[in-house]
Amino acid sequence: MEKSKEIMLKMQHLVPRILQWFLNICLIILALFLAILMVKELIVFFEILFSHHKTTHEHEVFFANILIFFLYFEFITMIVKYFKEDYHFPLRYFIYIGITAMIRLVIIDHSDAKSMLLYAFVILLLIISYFIINITPLERPMKIFYKRKTKIE
Secondary structure, eight states, X not given: OHHHHHHHHHHHXXXXXXXXXXXXXXXXXXXXXXXXXXXXXXXXXXXXXXXXSOOTTHHHHHHHHHHHHHHHHHHHHHHHHHHHTTSOOOHHHHHHHHHHHHHHHHHHOOSOHHHHHHHHHHHHHHHHHHHHHHHSOXXXXXXXXXXXXXXXX
16 A cells, blocks of 8 residues: 555656656757748748849738748747746737737738728737736735735734
8 A cells, every 4th residue: 555655656746747858848849840930931031132023012921921930939939938937838928929920910811801800809809918917916916915814923
């Protein structure tokens, strides 16, 4: 009985560590792929800037590629923050990515007025949620209350 408890206790510590290592390795591989795609976007920038045949929608393509570049950049930044903040993804980075992706949609697909209104509404919701995240305290109010209560007693 004692031996099985000891084995279970070891497994409770070993399994999360193995899974955490697996996640870390996968995120590092993903960051490498994103870095390669980021470099490819830089090459596309130079091709657009220095191409001799100009098209009518070239500026839209250029802006869309800039936003794709920033999406890659934000994902890589989020992975870096994940490792710096003790294996935690900050919510605000997901909001940054959502806002950037929606702005890219506005630039690329601006033919339908209803979809533009919907995109603008989604961007507004994301900005409001970002504002709410910034004004709320990092700790829950109840946690702070309990800490104070225990200090008083």
